[in-house]
Amino acid sequence: MEDMRTSFRKEEVSEICELLFRTAAEGLVVVDAAGSIVLLNPRMEELFGYGSEELEGRSIEVLIPEAARNRHVGQREAYQHNPSKRTMGSGRELFGRRKDASVFPVEVSLNHFELDGTRFVMGLVSDVTLRKKAEDELHRSNAELEQRVADRTRELEEAGHSVQEALEKERELNALKTRFLSMASHEFRTPLGTILSSVDLIGRYVSPTEDEKVGKHVARIRAKVRELTGILNDFLSLDKLEQGRANVHPTELDVVHLCIDLLEELRPLARPGQELGYDHEGRARHLHQDRQMLANVISNLVNNAIKYSPEGAPIKLRTRIEGDTLLLEVEDHGMGIPEEDQEHLFERFFRAGNVVNVQGTGLGLNIVRKYLELMDGTITFRSRVGEGTTFTVTLPVHIDAPPPPNEEAFP
Amino acid sequence: MNASHQIGSLDQLIEALDKGPGPEGYLHLLRSAQIPMEELERHCTWNAKHYTRNCIAQREAYELLLICYEPGQRTSIHDYDSEEAYIHPVSGHIVEERFELVANGGLRQVSSVQLGPDSYSYLCNGHSIHRYAHSGSGRAMTLNLYARPLRKWKVYDERSGSASLGPAGA
Numbered sequence: 382m383e384d385m386r387t388s389f390r391k392e393e394v395s396e397i398c399e400l401l402f403r404t405a406a407e408g409l410v411v412v413d414a415a416g417s418i419v420l421l422n423p424r425m426e427e428l429f430g431y432g433s434e435e436l437e438g439r440s441i442e443v444l445i446p447e448a449a450r451n452r453h454v455g456q457r458e459a460y461q462h463n464p465s466k467r468t469m470g471s472g473r474e475l476f477g478r479r480k481d482a483s484v485f486p487v488e489v490s491l492n493h494f495e496l497d498g499t500r501f502v503m504g505l506v507s508d509v510t511l512r513k514k515a516e517d518e519l520h521r522s523n524a525e526l527e528q529r530v531a532d533r534t535r536e537l538e539e540a541g542h543s544v545q546e547a548l549e550k551e552r553e554l555n556a557l558k559t560r561f562l563s564m565a566s567h568e569f570r571t572p573l574g575t576i577l578s579s580v581d582l583i584g585r586y587v588s589p590t591e592d593e594k595v596g597k598h599v600a601r602i603r604a605k606v607r608e609l610t611g612i613l614n615d616f617l618s619l620d621k622l623e624q625g626r627a628n629v630h631p632t633e634l635d636v637v638h639l640c641i642d643l644l645e646e647l648r649p650l651a652r653p654g655q656e657l658g659y660d661h662e663g664r665a666r667h668l669h670q671d672r673q674m675l676a677n678v679i680s681n682l683v684n685n686a687i688k689y690s691p692e693g694a695p696i697k698l699r700t701r702i703e704g705d706t707l708l709l710e711v712e713d714h715g716m717g718i719p720e721e722d723q724e725h726l727f728e729r730f731f732r733a734g735n736v737v738n739v740q741g742t743g744l745g746l747n748i749v750r751k752y753l754e755l756m757d758g759t760i761t762f763r764s765r766v767g768e769g770t771t772f773t774v775t776l777p778v779h780i781d782a783p784p785p786p787n788e789e790a791f792p
Numbered sequence: 793m794n795a796s797h798q799i800g801s802l803d804q805l806i807e808a809l810d811k812g813p814g815p816e817g818y819l820h821l822l823r824s825a826q827i828p829m830e831e832l833e834r835h836c837t838w839n840a841k842h843y844t845r846n847c848i849a850q851r852e853a854y855e856l857l858l859i860c861y862e863p864g865q866r867t868s869i870h871d872y873d874s875e876e877a878y879i880h881p882v883s884g885h886i887v888e889e890r891f892e893l894v895a896n897g898g899l900r901q902v903s904s905v906q907l908g909p910d911s912y913s914y915l916c917n918g919h920s921i922h923r924y925a926h927s928g929s930g931r932a933m934t935l936n937l938y939a940r941p942l943r944k945w946k947v948y949d950e951r952s953g954s955a956s957l958g959p960a961g962a
């Protein structure tokens with residue numbers, strides 16, 4: 382096989398080297414053992430602003446900033462004792478000095494060779510001004526970014542403190558408000574109880590058949606006192622829940638009897654023509670749950686169904702036990718809950734837009750949900766405006782009483 | 793078993809009920825029972841706001857309740873799904889009112905009867921819209937036997953019919 386490689390003659394190689402030397406994009410400089418410049422290429426002249434005739438024979442230190450010259454002399458002499466192929470000034474920034482005394486960053490690679498028994502050092506000099514500028518720009522951007530991050534972090538921390546303080550204040554205000562409501566409720570309940578007892582006595586003394594008007598007013602007073610007592614009870618329940626004083630006290634109970642008892646208690650609140658119906662499905666009917674909390678949940682839901690349904694609209698309470706879960710539904714055919722209000726329904730003091738003319742505190746469903754959380758239960762609902770609402774409650778059939786408080790924590 | 797009070801305690805009554813009504817029915821068992829008041833009082837609860845329902849025994853086939861009324865208290869006008877119900881006043885003045893649905897969806901009172909200590913009122917499924925009221929001055933109790941236990945309950949609006957407390961003994 383014929384060898385196709387091109388081979389150059391010695392003269393041609395010399396010409397190529399000469400061409401490379403003249404046209405190289407990096408500066409090339411050769412100094413002798415004393416540090417005198419013996420040869421430089423045109424790029425070197427271009428970088429430092431000298432003509433070759435101005436530099437040849439002069440010390441290499443002329444191309445180094447004055448502040449670094451003395452140190453460079455020492456380093457150059459050290460290199461002569463231990464020459465090697467390496468990058469100059471590893472880890473340090475190097476600068477060149479132009480004829481006009483301006484300074485620019487450089488990178489220098491060193492090598493050495495001997496010619497006719499004389500040692501020379503060759504330097505390859507690169508102008509890294511643009512790269513340094515880009516690096517400096519990057520450093521500055523990074524520094525700015527870090528500063529901005531630090532500033533933003535500080536702002537956020539400050540904002541966090543402010544929010545924390547605001548939340549703390551709100552909590553204090555809420556606690557104050559709840560305490561006030563609780564105190565006021567206690568104070569109001571006693572005279573209301575007396576009013577109710579007196580009204581009951583009047584109701585007994587005056588038979589409705591004897592004086593229908595008296596009977597009607599007695600019934601009205603009784604209903605309004607009950608309504609007011611209900612509101613006060615909501616405030617007291619909320620206070621108890623918010624202070625963490627509400628704990629479950631599970632006992633054995635028959636859900637059918639509980640529901641019937643509650644419907645019997647709630648019937649005076651029903652509007653004309655409203656029928657309250659209760660259906661229990663299946664044979665299982667016993668729970669180990671907090672009777673009072675469950676009663677409050679059912680009363681609240683049925684009471685709402687009565688309140689937000691028109692005269693003659695039936696209300697249905699249903700229960701069934703599936704496995705370990707009680708399912709309880711309260712269905713009405715009332716005004717329904719506007720879609721935009723549904724996500725807020727369990728918020729404290731929230732009232733749907735279509736019930737502003739119906740008396741209420743907006744606490745009932747909030748309390749219901751809190752009670753259910755304590756009983757490991759859930760509540761959901763589906764509702765359409767003008768058609769009615771169905772609330773569905775799920776509860777475990779059996780819950781355990783919470784463990785007693787740790788005595789060591791409260792010595 | 794005849795009506796000569798062979799059942800002298802709640803335990804005996806429950807034992808008899810557990811054996812089933814027999815050919816003579818639950819009414820016969822109730823008539824045969826004369827329960828000491830002290831035994832019944834152990835199951836009483838009282839509430840100033842409303843009458844109370846107290847379960848004495850509950851089985852697949854029946855439940856036995858003691859209903860306690862303070863003066864002036866009464867049930868709603870209601871009905872339920874129990875196939876049979878027997879109501880026996882133990883003490884006090886109990887008035888039983890019965891109603892029927894009328895065409896416009898309201899209620900019409902069809903009877904009002906004062907029940908005495910020897911009364912055993914019977915209600916059956918589908919014909920049981922009724923109300924009990926205590927019209928006397930002391931406390932009152934009724935022993936109610938439901939066969940089977942209640943699972944449905946419907947409360948009617950008192951204003952939709954001529955539902956007023958009738959005079960005792962009417």
